[in-house]
Amino acid sequence: MKSLRFISAEAFVSNAEFARKSLSSIAHNLFPLLFKASYLLEQGEVIHDLVKNWPLVDFNVGKLLGTTVDYQEDLSHRTCTVCLESCLTGLRDYVLNHPSPYVKRLKVVDLTERNYELVVQALLKKCYCPLKICCVSFRSDNLALQKFFYIIKLTEPSLLRKLEIVHNVRLEMEHLEILFNSIHFPLLMSLTLPARTFNVRRFTATDEQMLTNIGEKLGEMTQLTELSMPFSILTGRIQGLLSPLKTPLKKLNVSNCSLNHADMAYLANSFHVNHLEALDLSGHNIPDLYPSTFFKLLSHSSSVLRSLTLEDCNIQDTHVNMLILGLSPCQKLEEFKFLGNPLSSHALKQLFTFLRELPMLKNVEFPVPMDCYPIGITYPIDDVSLCRFDHQKYESVAEELKFILLQANREDVKASTPFFGSYDAAVQETNNELGAYLIKSFKEAVEKFTISLNKMS
Template sequence: MWSLRFISAQALVSHPQMVQHSLGGVAHNIYPLLFKASYLLEQPEVVRALLEHWPLEEFRLGALLGPSTEHPGDLRDRACRACLEACVRGLADHVLRVKGRRRLRLADLTGIRDVQVQQCPCGRALGRWGRTELLARVCCELQAEHHAAWSPVEVLADLFVTGGNFEMVVQALGPPGHSPLRVRCISFRADSLGPSQLLQVLCLAGPSELRRLEVVHNVRLHAGHVQQLLAQVGFPRLVSLTLPAKAFDAPPASTPAPDGKDALLTSIARELSRMMQLTELSVAFSTLTGKIQNLLGPLRTPLRVLDLANCSLNHADMAFLADCIHAAHLEVLDLSGHSLLDLFPSSFFRLLGHAAPTLRALTLEECSITDRHVSTLILALSPCQRLRELRFLGNPLSARALKRLFAALCELPRLQCVEFPVPKDCYPEGSAYPQDELAMTKFDQQKYDVIAEDLRAVLLRNGRGDIQVSTPLFGSFDPDIQETSNELGAFLLQAFKTALEKFSRALKQME
């Protein structure tokens, strides 16, 4: 329920010119209300004016848009392009206008959630990459003002850096002189960068403040690069680390140690153990056969989030996971790409048993789970009474087996989201698993619709209509990939061209 004060604020911001002319007489504690009301009604002129005249020492975007006693609505999933651009431009107006007389010391621009469907009136989003590019461009513009006497406003930001905005971000983070906006990076995502570029921009981004670091697949790192990055830069406050595919592969010129020990992995694990706040680790698509204990054993803090999808784990790895200190603290676990119920049934049972008190999200995609495994899977999942999300796409299960599984899932009281595979009944007989993208799309849509409706009926009969079920063929929506798809395409084309050139040179040498 909205308070009378918020309703009044909304009425005022409905008249932008009136607000801009009367801000001088507005009490300072009303500014947060006016900001949320103007964001809700998508009044960018008012948003910009409020930031220009902001009278408080702090501006925290996420907190201002979140639920409050005045207005319980949560606007943090509105990445409204018009309003976010107005925020940054208003911040620039603020430092240019009031200079030494301003009170604003800290502008926290984090807290926005990027979602697939925008609820703002314009429906136009400004994603993390766009927000990074905008902030960097404004910082570069302000650097040209050359007011060295300014005490800078600290700006907390989530940065997303790719080859397309790298130069501008580097300029914004490392100005030759003083700048009225000093960017401090709280979370950092890197895509389509070279190892040297990644190292350069991270050193400038303030690694001592960094909480989340995502280095995704199009940054080609090997174990030598990872060791250098962790050792040279240092991330004392890092909570979450995501590394790209093959990040633990040996450098091309290296030779295996005679004793079989992996010195680089040992060094990486030592650096990770120095991160006393690290609780989330994603190393999907890295070959870690027989190395999990060496990697995770030295960590001093239990992990809450662990992604080991497609890491080629063996019996020793799974046995360590099942009994290690991390198992009893896991909240999010991804073991996709491993034949868990065929190869490691007892270790998998123990792991879920130890994780059950905390586990809330489990992903088992392409784990070769078939109809004959359903009873075993049901038993393994039964202790997980806190489970909220279950994803098991890419497994060859029949409609009949899925019905049995869905009936059992109704017994998990907190389950909210299930992503299930297209039943194998919908594919031509003899279809191979795992499937490529082309084969994945060639199924009988009508038959799928009938089966999906039957599965929802199972939930309804058991009083669990609250569980949301879906079959996203190509995975969940990723706003970051959506935003940079054009740049990613260009990157892949260039990589393909480079590979062809190398192949051509090799052929000529053979001749």
């Protein structure tokens, strides 16, 4: 919902000519409000003049466009070329602008960019620019390893707080060891690694030592509290990787990591467990492999746990009572995701009747009921079969589940079924690049196959 202030700001910037002429009379503390309103309405000229005359010390696009008191919607994931270009030209003119009604106070600028060549140029020239680029968060997406290693050294890694290496960056364990041996990240708080960084199924004695070395390097990152390693094969190695850490983790993603009982036992008894605010254990057959250990983990983390993800964990109707018992102490839980589990409509209603009693709960992602699919469907459901269910019956069940929430006056809880997983804005923004890369890879594979056939003939 928009406040009266925000509605007024929209009305003000909607007349670009009037707004630009009136900026010299605007109070400094209204500039952030006008910036977000201008971005929402894609008023590039107004954005340019706002930035050109920016009177504040900080210009953080993420904060300016994120959730605010006057307008809760987060605009930071919206791509608007006109607005971003206006920001950059405004910054340029801010530096070149001599006579100004405002004293130049701007010290920090926070922008996002996904063009590798432009970012490299900017980082190489930062020593000579009036406005210095300072990276506190870096995301590498669909980037060749050579380019990644080159650009990461330009970012001043000693200042990085967050590092995400995702989506088609082919970083394997030996590359990670080289990265940690050659570059130090003393202030790093959050680390995300790409799929298959680790694969213990092909480990040698040398690889075991390499894993130990990586664990020790992680231990040197005394600020690290968030670690995400989805789709790595880490069977029996969680303790070796996490035990060297000096600071307890608050967020841990080990989804689809093929954890065994020893791994779960370590997590349930480690010094991390009492601090875990977000945990993702998706892709593990929890009810059959280690039910008691898992519930011990839940019990120990219940006082702080805010987000729990258990997608594709083979949770069935017979496990619902046990799940409710395990979740009961988690009174601070704000988010619960359990897509991909074979649960019936009846089991979901039983679960929602419990979930509505969790006082802090805000978001639930639930699976399509098993009885909405054809008889004989197997789990995990493949992508082809995922949407082949009785949509009318699903809508009816979804309404019943929401009614269960409404009966307890829990309109604040959002319940949904994202059929293909949670929306990732960063993936959406780069889907064209990823698509182009996949087409290129497919073309190269076909060419190699054709050459091989020609040689055989």
